[in-house]
Amino acid sequence: MTRGKHALLFMAGALSLAYLPTSHAVPLYARQTGQACVSCHLGGMYPQLTTYGRFFKLTGYTLGNRPNLNDLEVQKDAPPVSIWLQGAKQFYTNVPNGSGAAPTSSLNVQAVSLFAGGKITDNIGAFLQWTGANAGGGFNSAIDNSELRYADHLVKPDSDLIYGFYINNHPTVSDVWNSTANWSGNFMGFFNGGTAPVQTPFLDNYAPGDAMGAGAYLYKNNTWYGEVGAYKSVTHGPTTTYFTAGDSGATLIDPSPYYRLAYTKDIGPHSFEIGLHGMISYAHNPTAASGGVSDWGGTVNTFRDTGIDGQYQYNLAPHYFSAHVRYLHENASYAADQVGSTVSNASNILNETYLDVSYVYRAKYGAMLVYRAASGSNDATLYSTNTASGSPDWKSWTPEIFWTPWQNVRLGYQYIFYTQMAGETGTIPGQTLSPHDFNTSMLYASFIY
Amino acid sequence: MKTISKAFALTALALSVAACSNIERSRNLANPRVSGSTLAQQVCASCHGGAVGQDNGTSINPSYPNLAGQQAVYLETELQEFHDHSRTDPAAKDMMWGLASQLTTAQMKQLAEFYAQQKPHPNLNQNDPALVASGQKIFSEGRAAQGVPACATCHGPSAEGNGPIPRLAGQHADYLYKQLMVFNTDAGRETHSEALERPHGVAMDAISHNLSDLEKHQVAAYLQSLR
Numbered sequence: 001m002t003r004g005k006h007a008l009l010f011m012a013g014a015l016s017l018a019y020l021p022t023s024h025a026v027p028l029y030a031r032q033t034g035q036a037c038v039s040c041h042l043g044g045m046y047p048q049l050t051t052y053g054r055f056f057k058l059t060g061y062t063l064g065n066r067p068n069l070n071d072l073e074v075q076k077d078a079p080p081v082s083i084w085l086q087g088a089k090q091f092y093t094n095v096p097n098g099s100g101a102a103p104t105s106s107l108n109v110q111a112v113s114l115f116a117g118g119k120i121t122d123n124i125g126a127f128l129q130w131t132g133a134n135a136g137g138g139f140n141s142a143i144d145n146s147e148l149r150y151a152d153h154l155v156k157p158d159s160d161l162i163y164g165f166y167i168n169n170h171p172t173v174s175d176v177w178n179s180t181a182n183w184s185g186n187f188m189g190f191f192n193g194g195t196a197p198v199q200t201p202f203l204d205n206y207a208p209g210d211a212m213g214a215g216a217y218l219y220k221n222n223t224w225y226g227e228v229g230a231y232k233s234v235t236h237g238p239t240t241t242y243f244t245a246g247d248s249g250a251t252l253i254d255p256s257p258y259y260r261l262a263y264t265k266d267i268g269p270h271s272f273e274i275g276l277h278g279m280i281s282y283a284h285n286p287t288a289a290s291g292g293v294s295d296w297g298g299t300v301n302t303f304r305d306t307g308i309d310g311q312y313q314y315n316l317a318p319h320y321f322s323a324h325v326r327y328l329h330e331n332a333s334y335a336a337d338q339v340g341s342t343v344s345n346a347s348n349i350l351n352e353t354y355l356d357v358s359y360v361y362r363a364k365y366g367a368m369l370v371y372r373a374a375s376g377s378n379d380a381t382l383y384s385t386n387t388a389s390g391s392p393d394w395k396s397w398t399p400e401i402f403w404t405p406w407q408n409v410r411l412g413y414q415y416i417f418y419t420q421m422a423g424e425t426g427t428i429p430g431q432t433l434s435p436h437d438f439n440t441s442m443l444y445a446s447f448i449y
Numbered sequence: 450m451k452t453i454s455k456a457f458a459l460t461a462l463a464l465s466v467a468a469c470s471n472i473e474r475s476r477n478l479a480n481p482r483v484s485g486s487t488l489a490q491q492v493c494a495s496c497h498g499g500a501v502g503q504d505n506g507t508s509i510n511p512s513y514p515n516l517a518g519q520q521a522v523y524l525e526t527e528l529q530e531f532h533d534h535s536r537t538d539p540a541a542k543d544m545m546w547g548l549a550s551q552l553t554t555a556q557m558k559q560l561a562e563f564y565a566q567q568k569p570h571p572n573l574n575q576n577d578p579a580l581v582a583s584g585q586k587i588f589s590e591g592r593a594a595q596g597v598p599a600c601a602t603c604h605g606p607s608a609e610g611n612g613p614i615p616r617l618a619g620q621h622a623d624y625l626y627k628q629l630m631v632f633n634t635d636a637g638r639e640t641h642s643e644a645l646e647r648p649h650g651v652a653m654d655a656i657s658h659n660l661s662d663l664e665k666h667q668v669a670a671y672l673q674s675l676r
Contacts, residue, residue: 034546062476153476155490160501317512
């Protein structure tokens, strides 16, 4: 690209920033309701939802106006799409861990997401995300968090019931309390996590597209929430291009159930949630290669994940505060043919602890602290980083500060530091590394329209 | 495999059934056929209070004003100000402009009447007795030396309001204080009457300027404690 083109692009970017509306209307949901980000996101801290934001999602993204796509000019409507750009400069301290090269500190466009969805009918709405992510040196695009909902809201003089159904592309996409894996934290992941060997329960590891699920939920009297769903990987047909087994490294051929129960209560500006959630994942191993081709119809490893989760929010301008907690217990049992090859034990346990607190002043100046840790049974094959103990245990802290000059622009700095890795606080046996060698920080800018 | 196929089939069925949606339970803000009472229960209730635990129009979070028993004329005026974007305080812009932008005059009238008919409830927020006592004095006597008339003169002896003058009894103190600060805003104005963030609240302009910050808190606390 010539220098002139660069200048032109920069000017176009600067102009588009200059003409951004400072109040209502950013991405597609804001355009649908005409409301500002803070209406649905606590202090504007997406993805954290307010009570009203939860209502919006539980009623199937149907509140508001559907853009009239046939006659955009007359209706002054925008098409129901949005774009999210994230750029970052990441700083690594870590070095090669066994295989793989050390990530280089780089300045780059980290992720580009396209969103579509919103209100389709009075009862049907969608959240569809497609993300191109710059991970590990390559730029890959794939379907991201996506769901389609049908919902209804029955109001009687003495009762209130929201119920609905959804189809989505991995467990916990349906979460509205930001206390399960998919929507917790600040949503500004490091685009290259480096080679830190962090172990998390199976339920946390589902990537979008790993498994398609269908579920039903109800929310009674703004108090009791119940949800059941079942997930299965897409193994045949043209859509396997888009929905393929990803991070979990296994395929759900049998339906795997997901459930959630929660009790909620709002008192003045305070909002509370406490609940249980869990999933039993029947993860099939690949078959032995036949004619050079292996398939996903092999033996089954079963992961039973049971979690307790909670949320507290304070939502009263100019102060916004939230805290989330999750404790997830995993009981994994492995198929006989795996023992001695991919794992040492016939069964393992892994317990995850997640905590976060965040505060935003005037929906502009914020800080967040995340504590995340896991501990479990030692397994010399599965957790081979530590050649002496085979321990999976790790602990990390992630402080972050951010500034939101406009509601759709966020600038931030976050730093993840590890106080324990592979069961060790010092040098890990079999490695030349200590936990702090995996520390990473990132300066990021996020823009969404 | 069969179970999940059935689940998908059921969901698909539910989705196709949904094509014939019920206008009595619509959250569509741009359909003039949706009644004000439906919008109140399907949309407004999520912030301003619904049927359970609190009656319609009695909100839990003090960010959002109580609407139950509010004067219909006042509510209609405010909805019109949100609709035509003439009320410009930040909360109005952020929350209400979009919601009201495509409402019809008839819908706004129905919404106003719906909330005017709801029974107001005592405010459950905690009050500081010292603030309440001082606030009562301002409410009933005013501050003659500061040019502040008694609030009761216009808002009524029980702060019940009158036509375009809003009911204040039982309103959230946080909301009342923030609105007094809205009337107190001079930003971008050359004269007091120009571009007031709440154009129909021009009578409150001088009053809010003449009340000290503490006095604003006192009168807000007293009004919140009224039943």
